[in-house]
Amino acid sequence: MIWLRALVAMLIGAPVLVGVGLTLAAAWGADWTKVLALPGLWGGLRLTLITGIGATVLSLALSVPLGLWIMGRPWAARWLAPMLAVPHAALAIGLAFLIAPSGWFGRALAQVLGWAVPPAWPLPGDPYGAALVLGLVLKELPFLLLMTLASASQVDVTGQMAVGRSLGYAPGRVWARVIWPQLYPGLRLPVFIVLAYGLSVVDMALILGPSHPPTLAVQILRLYTAPEMRQAEASVLAIGLVAMTAALAGIWWLAERACTAFGLMALRRGRRGIARRWPGSVVMAAQGGLFVAAMAVLALWSVTGIWRFPDLWPEGLSLALWARGDWIAVALRSLWLGLASVSLALTLAVAVLEGEHRAGRPLRLGAIIVAPLLLPQIGFLQGLTTGFLWLGLPAGPLAVIWAEVLFVFPYVLLSLGGPWRALDPDQLRAAASLGAGPWRQLWRVRLPLLARPIAAAAAVGFAVSVAQYLAVLLPGAGRVATLTTEAVALASGADRRVAAVYGLAQAVLPLLAFALALALPAYGRGGSGGRAP
Amino acid sequence: MRFLALALMLAASPALADWSETLAEARGQTVYFNAWGGDQRTNDFIAWVGAQTEEQFGVKVTQVKLSDTAEAVARVQAEKAAGQKTGGAVDLIWINGPNFLAMKEAGLLHGPFVADLPNARYLDLSEGAPAATDFTVPVEGMEAPWRLAKFVFAHDAARVEPPARMADFPVWAAAHPGRLTHPNPANFMGATFLKQALAELAPDPAALAAPVTDAGYAAQTAPLWAWYDALRPNLWRAGQAFPENESVQAQLLADGEVDIAMFFDPAAPAALIAQGVLPESVRVFTPEGGTIGNVSFVAIPFNAANRAGAEVVANFLLDPATQAHMQDVNVLGSYSVLDPSMLDDAARAAFAALPSAPALPTLEQLGPTLPEPHPSWMTRLTADWAKRYTP
Numbered sequence: 001m002i003w004l005r006a007l008v009a010m011l012i013g014a015p016v017l018v019g020v021g022l023t024l025a026a027a028w029g030a031d032w033t034k035v036l037a038l039p040g041l042w043g044g045l046r047l048t049l050i051t052g053i054g055a056t057v058l059s060l061a062l063s064v065p066l067g068l069w070i071m072g073r074p075w076a077a078r079w080l081a082p083m084l085a086v087p088h089a090a091l092a093i094g095l096a097f098l099i100a101p102s103g104w105f106g107r108a109l110a111q112v113l114g115w116a117v118p119p120a121w122p123l124p125g126d127p128y129g130a131a132l133v134l135g136l137v138l139k140e141l142p143f144l145l146l147m148t149l150a151s152a153s154q155v156d157v158t159g160q161m162a163v164g165r166s167l168g169y170a171p172g173r174v175w176a177r178v179i180w181p182q183l184y185p186g187l188r189l190p191v192f193i194v195l196a197y198g199l200s201v202v203d204m205a206l207i208l209g210p211s212h213p214p215t216l217a218v219q220i221l222r223l224y225t226a227p228e229m230r231q232a233e234a235s236v237l238a239i240g241l242v243a244m245t246a247a248l249a250g251i252w253w254l255a256e257r258a259c260t261a262f263g264l265m266a267l268r269r270g271r272r273g274i275a276r277r278w279p280g281s282v283v284m285a286a287q288g289g290l291f292v293a294a295m296a297v298l299a300l301w302s303v304t305g306i307w308r309f310p311d312l313w314p315e316g317l318s319l320a321l322w323a324r325g326d327w328i329a330v331a332l333r334s335l336w337l338g339l340a341s342v343s344l345a346l347t348l349a350v351a352v353l354e355g356e357h358r359a360g361r362p363l364r365l366g367a368i369i370v371a372p373l374l375l376p377q378i379g380f381l382q383g384l385t386t387g388f389l390w391l392g393l394p395a396g397p398l399a400v401i402w403a404e405v406l407f408v409f410p411y412v413l414l415s416l417g418g419p420w421r422a423l424d425p426d427q428l429r430a431a432a433s434l435g436a437g438p439w440r441q442l443w444r445v446r447l448p449l450l451a452r453p454i455a456a457a458a459a460v461g462f463a464v465s466v467a468q469y470l471a472v473l474l475p476g477a478g479r480v481a482t483l484t485t486e487a488v489a490l491a492s493g494a495d496r497r498v499a500a501v502y503g504l505a506q507a508v509l510p511l512l513a514f515a516l517a518l519a520l521p522a523y524g525r526g527g528s529g530g531r532a533p
Numbered sequence: 534m535r536f537l538a539l540a541l542m543l544a545a546s547p548a549l550a551d552w553s554e555t556l557a558e559a560r561g562q563t564v565y566f567n568a569w570g571g572d573q574r575t576n577d578f579i580a581w582v583g584a585q586t587e588e589q590f591g592v593k594v595t596q597v598k599l600s601d602t603a604e605a606v607a608r609v610q611a612e613k614a615a616g617q618k619t620g621g622a623v624d625l626i627w628i629n630g631p632n633f634l635a636m637k638e639a640g641l642l643h644g645p646f647v648a649d650l651p652n653a654r655y656l657d658l659s660e661g662a663p664a665a666t667d668f669t670v671p672v673e674g675m676e677a678p679w680r681l682a683k684f685v686f687a688h689d690a691a692r693v694e695p696p697a698r699m700a701d702f703p704v705w706a707a708a709h710p711g712r713l714t715h716p717n718p719a720n721f722m723g724a725t726f727l728k729q730a731l732a733e734l735a736p737d738p739a740a741l742a743a744p745v746t747d748a749g750y751a752a753q754t755a756p757l758w759a760w761y762d763a764l765r766p767n768l769w770r771a772g773q774a775f776p777e778n779e780s781v782q783a784q785l786l787a788d789g790e791v792d793i794a795m796f797f798d799p800a801a802p803a804a805l806i807a808q809g810v811l812p813e814s815v816r817v818f819t820p821e822g823g824t825i826g827n828v829s830f831v832a833i834p835f836n837a838a839n840r841a842g843a844e845v846v847a848n849f850l851l852d853p854a855t856q857a858h859m860q861d862v863n864v865l866g867s868y869s870v871l872d873p874s875m876l877d878d879a880a881r882a883a884f885a886a887l888p889s890a891p892a893l894p895t896l897e898q899l900g901p902t903l904p905e906p907h908p909s910w911m912t913r914l915t916a917d918w919a920k921r922y923t924p
Contacts, residue, residue, distance in 0.1 A: 039923035102788035117789045120711050122770050127924075212717060212774050213923055222719075225604040231611070306809040309789045326580075389615045395608075395622055477608055477622045478597050479565060489600050493571045494780035494787070495810050 004355040005363055011348065012409055013368035015402065018387040019380025020242065026383065027235035035236045040213025048216040048241075051129040051209065052199035053248065055136035059144055060191055062137070062283060067148035067183075068175040069280025071157065076284055077149060083142040083291050085459070085514045087467030089487050090507035092135050092207035093499055094294030096491070097301060099123045099131060102309045104297050110310035118309055124208045132209040136201065138290055140194045144187065150418070151186030155179065170273035177267055181260070188256075193373045195252065196245050200376030203469035203488050216241055220378050221470070234382070242379035249374075295507060301500035321501050327483075331505050334482040337397065337472075338465035338509075341404040342412070342458050348405075349413040349457070353420045354442055369413060372406040381474045388475060395477030403471040404464075412461040419453035420446075452517075459517035463510035483509065552651055555841045560591035562842030566831075567605035568627035570598020571780045574804055578865045581858075586849050592842040597623070601720070602632050609641045609834045621836035625843040628676060628832045630668040630721070631908040636832065637675055643833040643840060645674025650844065652851035653677075657872040663828050664870050668905040669742055676830035679850040680859060680867035683826035683902060684725050684819075685894070686795050687802040691814035693792045698820045699733040703760060706767035712792040714769035714776060714785070718915045722779040725825060726795060727914050731757050732903045733822050741906035745913050754914070758921070765922070773924070787811050799899055800866020803892035807863065817894045823901030828870055853880035862890050 035041075070076050098104050101118035109115070124131035157179055164174030200217045209215055214222075216237060223234035301307070305316035356363050381403060388399045423446060431445045447454065469484050478485075483506035490499040566583075570576055576596060583594030599605055605626045612621050628636070636642050647653050656678065658665045664678040665671065688695040693712070696705040706713045716723035732738055735753040743749075765772035769791050776782040779796055786794040787810050794815075796802065805811040831850065833843045849855055853876055856869040873881065 039919040043924045100788070101790055120770070122774065125774055127773060210774060211777055225601060225607050308812065386611070386615065389612075389617070394620070478567070478599065478604055479595075479622055481598065486598070489570055489598055492600065492777045492781050493573065494783040494805060495573055495808065496784060498573055 001355045001359045001363060004351060005365065008348065008352060008363075008365055009368055011402075012406055013371065015384050015387070015406060016371045016375065016380055019382075019384030020239075020375070022383030022386050023235045023238050023380055024383075026231050026386075027239050028232075030232035030236045032236070035233050038219070038233065038237075040219065041237075044213040044216045044219050047127075047129050047210065047213070048199055048244075051132045051136065051205075051215060052195065054129070054133045055140060055198040056191065056195045058133065059137050059140040059194060060187075062141055063144035063148055064176055064180055065172065065278045066141070066280055066283055067145055067152070067180070068172065069278060069284065070145055071149065071152060077145075079288055080142040080146045080149075081514055082511055083139075083288070084146065085463045085510040086139075086291070086295070086507045087463070087484060087510065088135070088139055088201065089203040089207065089467065089469060089484050089491075090298065090503045091139060091291070091294055092204045093487060093491050093503040094298040094507075095131070095135050095138070095290065096124045096207055097297045097496065097500070098290070098294055099134075104293065104312075107310050107312050111312060115310060125210045127210050129209055129215070132205055132215075134290075135204050135208045136198050138287060139204075140198070141287055144190060144194065147187055147190040148180075148183060151183040152179075154186070155182050168272045170275040172276060172278060173271075173273040177263060181263060184256075189370065192249055192252070193370075195248060196374050196376060199245050199248070200241060200378055202378065203484065206488055207491050217376065217378050224378075224382050224474075231382075238376070238379045238382065241376045245374075245376055245379075295504070298500045298504045298507070301497050302504050304497050304500075321497055327486075327501055327505050330481055330483055330486050330502070331509060333480070334466050334484070334506070334509060337401060337404065337480075337482060338462045338513075340401045341408045341465045342461040344401070344405050345409040345412045345461050346416075346454070346458055348409055349416050350447075352413060353417060354446075357420075358438060369410050373410050377407075377470045381470050385474045385477070395475060395479065397476070397480055399475035400472050400480050403475040404468050407468060407471060408461040408464045411464050412457045415460050416450075416453055416457040419450055423449060455517035455520055459510070459513040462513040466506065466510045551649060555649075555844055556590060558841035559839075559845040562839040563593040563595055564624045564839050564842040564846050565597050565622060566594050566625045566627070566846065567597040567599055567602075567608075567623050569600070569602055570596065571600065571778055572801075573808075574801075574865050578859060581864075582846065582849060582855070585855075586846055590845050590849070592845050594846060602626065602628055606632050606636055606641070609636065609836070610639065612836060613639075613641060618836050620838045621834050622838070623834045624837040624839045625846055626832050626834065627679075627829060629827060629830050630905065631912055633667050633676060633830065633832060634670050634908045636834075637670070641835055642675045643835050643837060644676070646833065646844060646847075647672070647674040647677045650677060650848040650851060652848050652853075655851060655853060655871040655875045657875070663826075664872075666828075667830060668827060668911070669907045672830070676832035677847040677851065678828045678830050678870040679847075680829045680865070681826065681870055682797040682829055683799055683868070683899060684729055684795065684797055684824040685799045685802075685817050685899065686793055686819065687786065687811075687815050687817050687892075688793045689786065689789075689812060689814055690816045691812070692789075695793065695818040696820075698822065699730045700760070702730075703763035703767070706764050709792060710767045711769050711771070713764075713767070714782060714791050714793075715795065716778050716782055717775040718918045720778045722782075722795060722797065723775065724911050724915045725797065727757070727761075727918060728906055728911060729820070729825050729903075730760060731906070731910070731914065732825060733820065734760055738903075741910055742904065744907050745909040750910075750913055754917070772922070783811065786815065798865075798867055799894050800862050800868075803862050803890040804866050806892050807890070813891075816892055817898070819894075819898070819900045821900070823903050824899070825905055826902035827905045829867075853877075854883065857883040857887065860884065861887050862893050863888065866893070 100123060101121055106118050160179055161171065161174050164178055165171060202217050202221055205215045205218050220234050220237045223230045302321060303317045303319055304314040305318045307314035352363060384403065385395060393399050427449065428441050428445055431441050436444060467484060469488060472480055472482050472485050483502055487499060487502035487506050490502055493499060566579060568579060576598065579594060579596045586592040586594060605623050609621060609623050656664045686695065693709060696702050715726040718724045718727055731754065734756040735741060737753065740749050740753055776785060782794045783805060785791045799817055802811055802815050802817055806813055806815060831847050833840055837843055853871060856871050859865045859867050860869050
């Protein structure tokens with residue numbers, strides 16, 4: 001299986017390494033005094049720390065009680081996947097339309113309070129990054145909840161809860177002090193992904209974050225695209241962001257130790273706690289309500305004729321912008337880029353999992369697979385674009401697909417890995433006893449049985465692909481326009497209705513993929529195969 | 534005489550032969566037109582241009598919608614650094630001012646090519662003419678003009694009376710706290726706002742035409758910063774945040790979050806009203822002393838993959854029919870760059886027949902056009918602003 005490890009190393013590991021390496025090389029000759037004197041550097045650093053750490057801590061803190069709440073409510077858990085599917089940029093645009101002074105909330109208040117002009121509240125783009133934190137939490141909380149549920153399926157939650165309660169502990173205590181700590185090892189990687197994402201997000205920060213100064217990641221992008229040769233300065237900051245992310249992950253790990261010690265102490269004290277009603281439904285309603293309202297306001301703006309403050313509804317509806325049809329070519333491009341990167345990622349994931357199965361042991365790919373998710377994207381994508389040029393791969397769709405696979409593959413592998421490894425080996429043994437060779441076992445037994453998880457993994461990968469911003473912008477040299485790049489660009493245009501058309505299309509595409517994944521295998525023969533993790 | 538005629542023909546024909554060669558080479562090419570994509574009308578116009586050139590010359594146009602022109606400049610720079618001398622990703626750039634100077638000085642441009650364009654005969658390219666000068670820098674045939682830009686303000690006349698001069702802005706803002714802002718000077722529109730104020734407030738405006746010096750900068754900008762310090766506390770969000778560009782500010786005006794917006798296109802408010810973005814009560818105003826104006830150009834990078842196609846598009850943009858279509862307020866409303874005295878009667882009639890709109894200012898209402906300062910002033914001004922006012 002050496003060739004398989006080499007293949008993954010070459011396709012996924014090498015680009016990240018080359019990207020970081022070339023970024024580091026570009027940073028080498030930089031003038032440090034110039035970098036340190038950049039206006040807004042320290043303000044941007046503070047902002048990055050507040051929003052990145054704030055969003056991670058808040059999402060995780062909310063996911064603990066909400067995890068318990070949602071475990072008993074499968075109907076609520078069903079909302080998580082669609083919220084995961086909606087790209088960050090689409091949510092950010094919709095959320096901005098809600099919380100801006102002239103947004104839906106402001107208009108509702110104006111009806112009551114009789115305002116003639118919008119209030120002077122500084123949203124979105126407030127200097128503390130609160131709007132950005134809110135946007136990040138709305139996207140990361142469903143992710144962490146889904147990971148909590150996945151992790152909880154490995155633990156006997158009902159049994160432990162019964163024991164804890166029979167000892168007189170309040171359910172919240174049992175969950176937070178006994179069960180959740182057992183789930184945390186499965187959450188560590190997702191939390192680090194959320195942390196790295198929060199520290200380096202660009203599209204959401206452009207729409208919801210402050211611009212004076214913006215976060216470090218946005219400052220780096222601006223330097224990379226500045227007319228004067230500022231690649232070196234940008235690269236220094238990009239490497240700085242990578243180092244900062246690593247340092248914070250280290251600090252997080254130390255904080256985990258401290259929390260463990262503290263938790264054990266609290267456990268030994270043995271306070272039972274009182275059964276409090278955790279307002280899970282309120283938090284979940286706020287989470288889901290903001291999501292639905294953001295999508296609704298996007299949909300409404302996309303069909304608006306004229307809509308003046310403080311009117312609650314548009315003066316007239318019109319499908320003119322949809323009928324113009326300029327979004328169709330862009331949507332088709334997002335579609336085929338997604339299909340291409342998902343096909344590649346899925347093939348590679350099946351190869352890795354099947355290789356692991358035939359070798360009878362894990363491939364020890366570890367860090368290679370998740371490195372693209374744990375590093376700030378801006379820390380290696382510009383270097384990677386240079387690397388692609390040296391390889392003779394010009395900026396364009398092919399470079400974009402490769403860059404997207406870096407982010408699509410880990411999610412596809414992680415979501416397919418569980419069901420794949422959990423497949424009942426007896427079925428394969430039965431096939432083998434009937435004379436089926438390894439290839440026939442794969443094609444005729446395993447893949448059909450796993451049709452549903454494969455479709456789900458493909459949908460996850462597709463959503464990841466559609467949502468990519470930097471992985472399209474930098475390796476595509478701006479020539480590859482997707483729904484995401486267009487939506488982000490149009491979000492700073494004059495016509496909110498056009499931005500809404502692209503934002504909504506960007507949200508609908510992955511939702512359709514999820515709906516297809518749910519619907520299609522039900523008609524196939526393997527509909528019931530494969531246990532969910 | 535016959536010899537002279539023959540000699541003239543020989544001298545003239547290479548250019549014509551060149552152009553038919555260019556047309557032949559261009560057929561089938563796709564031109565990647567890198568243009569700021571924040572304005573839907575411009576995007577629509579470029580799409581129209583592409584449809585026309587495809588039909589007439591077999592040249593397709595794909596607009597690469599930039600959020601900042603500097604992105605395209607950086608891309609060409611990166612390609613040069615990587616040794617890519619042909620097949621570059623950028624074929625045509627909508628450019629002017631500092632970006633043009635940067636590319637020209639770094640040898641990143643193809644040219645001179647403007648004189649080879651057949652439609653250049655409608656241009657006044659004499660030395661110092663607006664179509665031959667970009668922010669005081671001589672164009673020298675390295676970029677072709679395509680639209681006129683003139684800085685204007687727009688206000689919601691249903692709500693406010695605008696200030697009369699730049700010097701009155703602080704008083705106006707004090708009377709209307711939070712209702713005025715300007716785009717971030719990192720964006721060219723924000724920088725133009727500062728330059729507009731500088732043009733009125735500088736003790737010696739003539740000094741702005743020459744490259745900036747330390748002493749000159751300090752002397753000329755001192756009144757500007759005093760003015761700005763008085764203005765800033767009463768700006769939108771207390772001068773702590775700024776819209777990213779003119780479009781975002783136009784949206785703020787449409788939403789009623791501010792009372793004033795600014796544009797580099799006198800027809801933009803009328804067009805945005807027609808689209809239902811701005812309220813019908815919005816009107817254009819200009820300060821008494823006049824406003825800064827310049828010409829927008831297109832340039833071709835030295836390594837453009839589709840150079841011939843790019844030249845065909847640049848030439849098509851200068852066609853009198855194209856320019857008249859562009860000046861139509863229902864299309865783009867940008868004023869033509871052609872010299873009216875060089876047009877024939879049919880072309881002049883096409884311009885005369887263009888429709889009008891209530892928010893479309895007349896040339897008299899627009900007032901005098903002030904020259905752009907040398908690009909070095911803008912670079913210095915925006916860097917200084919960032920240093921002074923970035924927390």
